[in-house]
Amino acid sequence: MNQFSIFKVIVIVLAVSIGSCSKNEDVVTPEVIHWNYEHPEWQTQGFSECAGTIQSPVDIQTTNTIKVDLPNLVFNYSAFPIKIIDNGHTLQVNNNGTNSVTYNGKTYAFKQFHFHYHSEHLLDGVASDMELHLVHQDPASGALLVVGYFLKKGAANPVFESVFSNWPKQKETEVTTTTSINLTTLLPVDKRYYTYIGSLTTPPCSQGVTFFIMKTPLEVSGAQIDQFKAHYDHNARPVQSLNSRLMYEDIL
Ligand SMILES: [Zn+2]
Incomplete structure (x- = not known):
């Protein structure tokens, strides 16, 4: 040699x-x-389901949505103390099932929420500053229901203030705090949404996840965006093809 x-x-x-x-x-x-976001071809790294045909995120093209009056999403949310983890891919707050959402007569336990910078879903090809994912699960079937909110630069968000100020010093270790948050204070009155069937946006990209992308974004300040970016300046999976799936838009 x-x-x-x-x-x-x-x-x-x-x-x-x-x-x-x-x-x-x-x-x-x-x-x-x-795995990482620099090389998002995760199907070549042992996560075969990431090559599936019903993957998330997607670009929501509003000229192509099926516009109908769909059932309301009911948020059964109340205050809970923050249990928080920096899992190496995002900042995540865990909940012990004290909160839930009800959709179409079925109740899904609230498991956790986390953030993406920039948004993972696009709206007519445009990304929002960030995206919030509220992850829920049907305890009986294990089916996942994810509510996504676009976060737009605007006023400082007091709930995210509580979350970001408790950012754990150590990665991959859950920290229990005495800070309580109530997500109902966060949610806009207008709860109309886009909905489609997709997947986890991180490996193993498990399919069959029902996504609700809310039409009304939440506000977050520029300083708060910077605070998140200081830890994760790119944790958004590229959009995936919608293929033969339909995107529904709740219009009433
Ligand atoms: Zn997510």
């Missing part, structure tokens, strides 16, 4: 180590497949 070949080997080794997650994690959990 000449000097140039040795140099090439070093470059490759360096590239591989930079591409994976931190060294510490690899030592503790060598079996975990790490």
Whole structure:
């Protein structure tokens, strides 16, 4: 091996180590497949379902939506203390099922919410500043219902203030706080939405997730966006093809 070949080997080794997650994690959990947003072709990294045909996020093209009067989403939300984790891909607040949403006669337990910068869904090709995902699950079937809110730069959001100010110092460790938040104070009165069937937007990209993308965005201040960006300046999966799926728009 000449000097140039040795140099090439070093470059490759360096590239591989930079591409994976931190060294510490690899030592503790060598079996975990790490993924990131720089290389979102996760289907080539062992997550085959990411190549499926009913994936999320998507671009919501309002000229193509099926415009109908759909059932209301009922938010059974009340105050709960923040349990928070920086999972290495986003900031997530967990809930012990004290909150829920009811849709079409079925109640889904509220599991967690988390953030994306910029938004994952697009509206007529345009991304919003951020996106909030409220994740709910039917305890009987395990089916997931995700409510997505576009976050737009505007007034400071007091609930997100409570969340961001409790950002854990250590990654992948859930922190229980004494701070309570009530998401009902956050939700706009207009609860009309776009809805379609998609997937988790992170590996393993499990399909069959019902998405509700709310039409009325929430406001978040520029300083709060910057606060999130300081940790995650790009955690949005590129949009996926809608394929043969229909996008419904609740108009009344
Ligand atoms: Zn999400």
